[in-house]
Amino acid sequence: MDYYSGYISKLIEELSILPGIGAKTASRLAFYILDMPQEQVEELSQSIIDAKKNVKYCKKCFTLTDQDICPICASKDRDHKTIMVVENTKDMAAYEKVGEYKGVYHVLHGAINPLMGIGQNDIKLKELFERLKDDVDEVIIATNSSVEGEATAMYISKVVKPLGIKISRIASGVPVGGDLECIDNVTLLRALQGRVQI
Amino acid sequence: MDYYSGYISKLIEELSILPGIGAKTASRLAFYILDMPQEQVEELSQSIIDAKKNVKYCKKCFTLTDQDICPICASKDRDHKTIMVVENTKDMAAYEKVGEYKGVYHVLHGAINPLMGIGQNDIKLKELFERLKDDVDEVIIATNSSVEGEATAMYISKVVKPLGIKISRIASGVPVGGDLECIDNVTLLRALQGRVQI
Numbered sequence: 001m002d003y004y005s006g007y008i009s010k011l012i013e014e015l016s017i018l019p020g021i022g023a024k025t026a027s028r029l030a031f032y033i034l035d036m037p038q039e040q041v042e043e044l045s046q047s048i049i050d051a052k053k054n055v056k057y058c059k060k061c062f063t064l065t066d067q068d069i070c071p072i073c074a075s076k077d078r079d080h081k082t083i084m085v086v087e088n089t090k091d092m093a094a095y096e097k098v099g100e101y102k103g104v105y106h107v108l109h110g111a112i113n114p115l116m117g118i119g120q121n122d123i124k125l126k127e128l129f130e131r132l133k134d135d136v137d138e139v140i141i142a143t144n145s146s147v148e149g150e151a152t153a154m155y156i157s158k159v160v161k162p163l164g165i166k167i168s169r170i171a172s173g174v175p176v177g178g179d180l181e182c183i184d185n186v187t188l189l190r191a192l193q194g195r196v197q198i
Numbered sequence: 199m200d201y202y203s204g205y206i207s208k209l210i211e212e213l214s215i216l217p218g219i220g221a222k223t224a225s226r227l228a229f230y231i232l233d234m235p236q237e238q239v240e241e242l243s244q245s246i247i248d249a250k251k252n253v254k255y256c257k258k259c260f261t262l263t264d265q266d267i268c269p270i271c272a273s274k275d276r277d278h279k280t281i282m283v284v285e286n287t288k289d290m291a292a293y294e295k296v297g298e299y300k301g302v303y304h305v306l307h308g309a310i311n312p313l314m315g316i317g318q319n320d321i322k323l324k325e326l327f328e329r330l331k332d333d334v335d336e337v338i339i340a341t342n343s344s345v346e347g348e349a350t351a352m353y354i355s356k357v358v359k360p361l362g363i364k365i366s367r368i369a370s371g372v373p374v375g376g377d378l379e380c381i382d383n384v385t386l387l388r389a390l391q392g393r394v395q396i
Contacts, residue, residue, distance in 0.1 A: 004291060005264040011249040014242045019230050025218065031288060032217050033246060034253055034262060041250040044212045045243045048231060051209040052239040055232055064232060066203040090229060093202060 008034070060131070062107045062124045064089045072096075072104055079103045081137040085128060085156060087111050087144055095142065103140070106131065111148035112155060118148075120155060129159060138166040145172050206232070258329070260305045260322045262287045270294075270302055277301045279335040283326060283354060285309050285342055293340065301338070304329065309346035310353060316346075318353060327357060336364040343370050 004012070008030055015026035033041060057063070058070035065071070072078055082103030086092045092105045110123040132139070139160050143149035153169055160167045173191035174183055202210070206228055213224035231239060255261070256268035263269070270276055280301030284290045290303045308321040330337070337358050341347035351367055358365045371389035372381055 004287070005253055005262060005268075007245075007249040007252045007264050008262060008287075011245045014245040017234075017238070017242070018227050020223065020226070027288060028218070029216050030249065031262075031286070034249060036215075036250075038250065040215070041246060044215070045246040047205075047209045047212040048239060048243040048246075051205040051228065051232060052234075052236065054205045055203055064203060064206060064229075066205050070203075088229070089202070089206075090225060 058107075061105045062109065062127060063092055063105060064107075077102070081135060082140065083128075083131065083136060083138070084140040084142050086142050087149065087152075091142065091144070103138075108143070108152065111143055111146070111152040113148040113151075123152075125156070128156070132160065132163060132165060136165055138168065140168050140170065142170045256305075259303045260307065260325060261290055261303060262305075275300070279333055280338065281326075281329065281334060281336070282338040282340050284340050285347065285350075289340065289342075301336075306341070306350065309341055309344070309350040311346040311349075321350070323354070326354070330358065330361060330363060334363055336366065338366050338368065340368045 011030045011033065012023070012026045015021055015029050016023055018026075021029070033044070036044075054066045055064050056066070058065045058073055059068055060073040061070060063070050063072070067074070073080075079102050083106050084092075084095065084101060084103055085106045085108060086095070087108050087110060089107055092107055095101050095105075106124070106128045108123040108125065108128070110118055112118060112120055112123065139156070141153040141156055143152045157167050157169075171194055172187070173194055174180065174187065180188070209228045209231065210221070210224045213219055213227050214221055216224075219227070231242070234242075252264045253262050254264070256263045256271055257266055258271040259268060261268050261270070265272070271278075277300050281304050282290075282293065282299060282301055283304045283306060284293070285306050285308060287305055290305055293299050293303075304322070304326045306321040306323065306326070308316055310316060310318055310321065337354070339351040339354055341350045355365050355367075369392055370385070371392055372378065372385065378386070
């Protein structure tokens with residue numbers, strides 16, 4: 001990196017920290033940024049600072065928001081007795097894009113992963129159980145269909161069931177448009193086990 | 199993008215401007231940035247501003263540098279009578295990494311590309327010809343082996359030849375370690391035409 005001016009090397013180094021950005025991509029991005037109009041560069045830099053400064057956890061559901069209580073938790077049109085538990089804000093956004101779900105969310109910010117040293121106290125589980133002291137009809141677990149997501153789902157279900165609250169897990173199966181021959185065995189098995197009468 | 203806080207949407211939008219960064223990658227990067235420690239975020243943002251503010255063209259070779267005259271042009275150990283013409287600073291860095299070349303450079307910042315409306319006045323060609331008024335022994339053209347790079351090389355050679363300055367083009371052929379059966383026809387033909395006696 002000594003072939004570039006210190007400022008360019010520094011920029012490349014900083015960009016390389018980002019996930020999925022290797023040295024080559026970082027240098028491509030750096031030279032692109034140097035070529036951008038001044039205002040655009042300032043806007044990019046400012047948006048990074050602004051997002052970091054203003055975005056915090058919603059005090060109820062722990063999604064990332066710029067308000068104390070996020071718009072969904074604050075909305076009177078949502079069913080506050082149904083809580084969908086997701087691993088992160090992006091998963092919540094995925095369901096919001098669908099638009100059909102009218103309940104509220106709880107964002108865990110991760111999943112239980114003993115191998116990575118992430119235990120039940122490292123994600124927002126305590127905060128979820130705290131919420132269940134209010135009037136809640138159903139908890140829908142929408143953690144990922146990975147080993148960690150399943151383990152987290154299992155743990156939540158163990159704690160919630162004795163409380164007499166209805167608990168459900170989003171269905172696992174063949175994705176719409178999926179070609180059976182391209183789908184892994186576990187998914188095929190799950191789809192069979194979860195078959196519904198038509 | 200309405201599913202996120204305005205600050206997050208803005209950050210995603212700004213990151214999407216960068217080349218090769220689509221909506222999905224931009225949102226992955228944005229959430230990663232939100233998760234980074236405060237100082238690291240500030241450093242990233244500052245490095246963008248610093249690079250844009252301090253990096254300019256070297257007054258001699260037009261590479262990107264933070265000095266008036268870049269370290270290579272200022273060096274007494276380099277052969278200032280040999281000029282290698284490259285399309286951009288990254289290409290210059292590629293040759294500097296090899297470390298064998300002892301001459302200086304001239305960075306065009308592009309190549310002639312009529313389809314994209316880039317003519318001979320849109321890249322640093324005038325500035326190259328200006329430099330040739332000094333005592334220059336050889337001009338080595340190291341533009342890319344693309345249609346635009348070749349057209350630029352041809353144009354430079356046409357202008358420089360009448361001046362009685364030695365002009366050369368870096369060799370085109372099979373890359374070291376390249377498998378003949380995987381190499382395109384034009385390269386194979388070039389390699390044959392450019393064969394050297396052993």
